[in-house]
Amino acid sequence: MTLxxxxxxxxxxxxxxxxxxxxxxxxxxxxxxxxxxxxxxxxIAPQDPYDLSSLVMRDAxxxxxxxxxxxxxxxxxxxxxxxxxxxxxxxxxxxxxxMGLLAGAIAFSIGALVGCTAAYVGGRFExxxxxxxxxxxxxxxxLLAFVVAALLGQGKGQLIVALVFSQYAYFVxxxxxxxxxxxxxxxxxxxLSVPMxxxxxxxxxxxxxxxxxxxxxxxxxxxxxxxxEATLSFLGVGLPPTEPSLGMLISGxxxxxxxxxxxxxxxxxxxxxxxxxxxxxxxxxxRSQLNPRLKR
Amino acid sequence: xxxxxxxxxxxxxxxxxxxxxxxxxxxxxxxxxxxxxLGLVGESGSGKSITGFSLIGLIDKPGRIVSGSIKLDGRExxxxxxxxxxxxxxxxxxxxxxxxxxxxNPVLTVLDxxxxxxxxxxxxxxxxxxxxxxxALRKVRIVDPEQKVDFYPHQFSGxxxxxxxxxIALLHRPKIVxxxxxxxxxxxxxxxxxxxxxxxxxxxxxxxxIWISHDLATVASISKRIAVMKAGKIVETGLASEVLRTPSHxxxxxxxxxxxxxxxxxxxxGAGANDIDGESAARPIAAAMADPSFVAxxxxxxxxxxxxxxxxxxxxxxxxxxxxxPVLAVENVDLTIAKGEALGLVGESGSGKSxxxxxxxxIYQPTEGRITLNNSPVMSAGPQPRKLTTNVQMIFQDPxxxxxxxxxxxxxxxxxxxxxxxxxxxEARSYVAEWLxxxxxxxxxxxxYPHQFSGxxxxxxxxxxxxxMRPDVIVCDEPVASLDVSIQAQxxxxxxxxxxxxxxTLLFISHDLSVVRHLCDRVAVMYRGKIIExxxxxxxxxxxQEAYTRxxxxxxxKLA
Numbered sequence: 001m002t003l004x005x006x007x008x009x010x011x012x013x014x015x016x017x018x019x020x021x022x023x024x025x026x027x028x029x030x031x032x033x034x035x036x037x038x039x040x041x042x043x044i045a046p047q048d049p050y051d052l053s054s055l056v057m058r059d060a061x062x063x064x065x066x067x068x069x070x071x072x073x074x075x076x077x078x079x080x081x082x083x084x085x086x087x088x089x090x091x092x093x094x095x096x097x098x099m100g101l102l103a104g105a106i107a108f109s110i111g112a113l114v115g116c117t118a119a120y121v122g123g124r125f126e127x128x129x130x131x132x133x134x135x136x137x138x139x140x141x142x143l144l145a146f147v148v149a150a151l152l153g154q155g156k157g158q159l160i161v162a163l164v165f166s167q168y169a170y171f172v173x174x175x176x177x178x179x180x181x182x183x184x185x186x187x188x189x190x191x192l193s194v195p196m197x198x199x200x201x202x203x204x205x206x207x208x209x210x211x212x213x214x215x216x217x218x219x220x221x222x223x224x225x226x227x228x229e230a231t232l233s234f235l236g237v238g239l240p241p242t243e244p245s246l247g248m249l250i251s252g253x254x255x256x257x258x259x260x261x262x263x264x265x266x267x268x269x270x271x272x273x274x275x276x277x278x279x280x281x282x283x284x285x286x287r288s289q290l291n292p293r294l295k296r
Numbered sequence: 297x298x299x300x301x302x303x304x305x306x307x308x309x310x311x312x313x314x315x316x317x318x319x320x321x322x323x324x325x326x327x328x329x330x331x332x333x334l335g336l337v338g339e340s341g342s343g344k345s346i347t348g349f350s351l352i353g354l355i356d357k358p359g360r361i362v363s364g365s366i367k368l369d370g371r372e373x374x375x376x377x378x379x380x381x382x383x384x385x386x387x388x389x390x391x392x393x394x395x396x397x398x399x400x401n402p403v404l405t406v407l408d409x410x411x412x413x414x415x416x417x418x419x420x421x422x423x424x425x426x427x428x429x430x431x432a433l434r435k436v437r438i439v440d441p442e443q444k445v446d447f448y449p450h451q452f453s454g455x456x457x458x459x460x461x462x463x464i465a466l467l468h469r470p471k472i473v474x475x476x477x478x479x480x481x482x483x484x485x486x487x488x489x490x491x492x493x494x495x496x497x498x499x500x501x502x503x504x505x506i507w508i509s510h511d512l513a514t515v516a517s518i519s520k521r522i523a524v525m526k527a528g529k530i531v532e533t534g535l536a537s538e539v540l541r542t543p544s545h546x547x548x549x550x551x552x553x554x555x556x557x558x559x560x561x562x563x564x565x566g567a568g569a570n571d572i573d574g575e576s577a578a579r580p581i582a583a584a585m586a587d588p589s590f591v592a593x594x595x596x597x598x599x600x601x602x603x604x605x606x607x608x609x610x611x612x613x614x615x616x617x618x619x620x621x622p623v624l625a626v627e628n629v630d631l632t633i634a635k636g637e638a639l640g641l642v643g644e645s646g647s648g649k650s651x652x653x654x655x656x657x658x659i660y661q662p663t664e665g666r667i668t669l670n671n672s673p674v675m676s677a678g679p680q681p682r683k684l685t686t687n688v689q690m691i692f693q694d695p696x697x698x699x700x701x702x703x704x705x706x707x708x709x710x711x712x713x714x715x716x717x718x719x720x721x722x723e724a725r726s727y728v729a730e731w732l733x734x735x736x737x738x739x740x741x742x743x744x745y746p747h748q749f750s751g752x753x754x755x756x757x758x759x760x761x762x763x764x765m766r767p768d769v770i771v772c773d774e775p776v777a778s779l780d781v782s783i784q785a786q787x788x789x790x791x792x793x794x795x796x797x798x799x800x801t802l803l804f805i806s807h808d809l810s811v812v813r814h815l816c817d818r819v820a821v822m823y824r825g826k827i828i829e830x831x832x833x834x835x836x837x838x839x840x841q842e843a844y845t846r847x848x849x850x851x852x853x854k855l856a
Contacts, residue, residue, distance in 0.1 A: 185697055186692045186698035187697065187698050187699055189654075189659055189692070189698075190690065190692060190698045190758075190761070191700070191711070191712075192659060192683075193657050193658060193683070193690045194689070194715070194716075194765060195682070195683040195686070196711060196712060196715055197715070200711070200715065204703070204711070205700050208702040209700065209701065
């Protein structure tokens with residue numbers, strides 16, 4: 001006889017456990033604030049960075065605290081085009097989250113379905129899919145994303161394709177691993193012996209049970225998609241210059257960094273770091289709660 | 297009279313859970329004399345394992361010993377610091393666990409593990425440690441100990457591994473060995489050998505032993521005195537022969553009544569207060585069986601090809617690697633089951649009985665041969681085999697694994713009938729309720745998840761799921777092997793009753809011969825993939841023809 005401690009399954013248990021870790025809670029609060037700021041950016045931001053008519057060249061490259069032509073204080077200063085940095089960052093966060101979540105969701109769906117199906121079908125199909133995935137994972141994600149983005153050109157849609165292409169393999173790998181374990185469990189055999197169709201078994205039995213590790217990967221991959229997007233934009237193959245993406249803002253201020261106008265690059269950079277760290281810290285906590293093996 | 301070797305008084309071990317305090321061990325007192333084997337019997341959750349862990353101070357948070365005393369040779373163990381306990385553990389009190397695969401380190405040889413155990417308490421050179429290790433293995437009757445000592449755990453069979461675990465426990469000549477379900481994971485014939493050997497070892501070395509088990513019969517065969525535990529308390533203690541013949545506590549009586557070996561075949565077992573109502577289910581008589589080959593297995597063979605990768609295949613072709621032999625799990629089996637009959641399939645683990653059951657149920661495709669149900673094939677032929685019938689369903693051994701943890705039991709029961717048109721989505725609720733009632737469960741349970749149920753309840757749910765497909769044939773793969781004896785009795789009674797009401801044909805796979813005798817009309821004995829003997833239950837149990845069958849029957853531990 002062993003003492004079996006029933007896994008915390010109900011959502012209230014989950015949040016109670018989550019609440020006992022102060023770092024995770026702080027990260028979650030920060031993440032929530034960032035999301036609220038990003039979602040309500042048009043209401044909060046003093047300036048619309050897409051509205052070119054509101055830009056005044058005389059206001060360009062002003063230090064934080066400068067009161068501009070429009071009469072309000074640029075609390076984080078302005079960039080080389082005279083955009084209010086605080087507004088640009090808010091809109092930048094909006095773009096980052098949008099890109100990260102969209103790319104993450106698409107890669108998640110493709111990966112979960114392909115991985116679970118491969119584990120269920122087995123044989124040559126499984127071998128083919130998994131070797132392709134292995135092949136892709138042997139290249140750095142940034143390189144793949146860079147090549148695809150460069151081939152497709154600038155634009156939101158193109159960037160999402162590039163991000164999904166560089167990330168779906170992680171989801172396939174994880175889904176396959178989890179599903180291969182579930183595939184051999186009695187309840188799958190029980191469903192097959194009824195007999196239930198393969199599609200039913202994959203979507204109703206295997207997939208839901210393979211979700212926990214996928215959710216963990218998803219949090220990490222959303223954060224990495226955000227940083228990938230920033231990197232690509234910084235390198236000039238991501239979004240067009242009209243979009244106030246964080247990577248774009250950083251790259252725009254890069255040349256002024258050594259001439260004392262630090263704020264143009266630093267503040268968007270700080271915003272990016274806060275966003276990614278908050279997601280990762282929340283993700284870490286979720287991972288340790290969903291994976292009983294990591295519990296002491 | 298001298299003081300006993302070990303004296304436990306009013307020991308309480310509680311676990312602090314969020315939902316309240318769990319009194320796993322609630323004021324037990326027992327004593328152990330030198331050279332004695334004390335049997336500690338109880339069902340799962342009775343606190344018998346926790347008692348064992350308490351004795352060697354291995355209670356982890358949130359559990360703790362709340363009160364009471366444990367005196368070893370007059371020395372109080374409760375309240376000792378961890379370093380002091382560590383000196384006692386292994387040297388004075390050693391432990392043997394249920395599953396030797398879990399307790400032996402798979403990456404260390406037996407010698408390494410024994411050397412570590414020895415050097416934990418003594419300063420001893422590696423050469424001397426080797427001598428001691430070889431001697432310890434010889435003591436537990438391991439053949440060729442000089443060589444076997446360098447083996448890794450996976451190179452031993454289950455029984456041998458448990459012997460190694462016992463040898464490690466005996467290394468320091470402990471005063472007391474606590475054995476927690478040491479033979480539960482073993483085949484019945486291996487168990488019989490170990491029981492005999494442990495008994496003689498204890499006599500030879502003059503050590504004392506606490507033998508913890510859920511199985512009354514094994515405990516009765518090894519120990520002179522037994523203590524029966526229920527809900528953290530010892531309800532009865534005394535000489536084994538007396539407790540079993542004239543139990544004074546109703547709980548002990550109910551445990552005895554639940555044993556299939558103590559009642560007439562086909563009769564309802566005493567299953568305690570939770571039992572379902574209903575008159576005793578008589579066994580259907582053989583004459584009523586109209587169709588003698590309702591289920592027909594014709595020359596069934598199942599070969600499992602070992603999975604090999606590209607490089608391994610290349611290596612084999614070029615002769616660099618040894619080729620892996622395919623495993624022949626089922627070898628040329630011809631067997632029929634009449635309509636309404638219960639056929640028992642017995643054999644030890646690895647005999648291929650589960651594989652055969654899965655072929656009958658259409659989970660595996662046979663490599664050769666045909667399986668037909670009512671003259672139509674169970675599975676289609678070809679490279680992508682499909683199960684063609686819903687007329688044969690399966691009940692699995694482990695009810696914790698055979699239900700999808702993320703679906704409600706209502707969803708699990710209804711999915712098959714909906715997919716195969718036995719009910720509609722709209723009527724699924726009442727359909728599920730009907731089958732939950734049939735297995736004596738509350739229909740309101742349909743919205744709950746499997747983890748909210750006990751093992752016995754889950755097995756009922758699994759039975760309801762199988763029955764909801766309205767099959768004629770049910771394959772039961774060790775359906776009661778993972779259940780406590782009183783729960784086992786309830787499930788067996790349920791199966792007997794359902795069989796009578798619904799006219800089910802059963803293929804009942806089990807390693808437990810007394811269960812098979814209780815439930816089945818005919819018995820087939822399987823050994824290394826072959827059916828070696830088939831006959832009516834009376835023929836097999838009263839006049840076995842084959843030597844293997846006789847050995848299997850003799851290995852069953854008997855009550856007094």
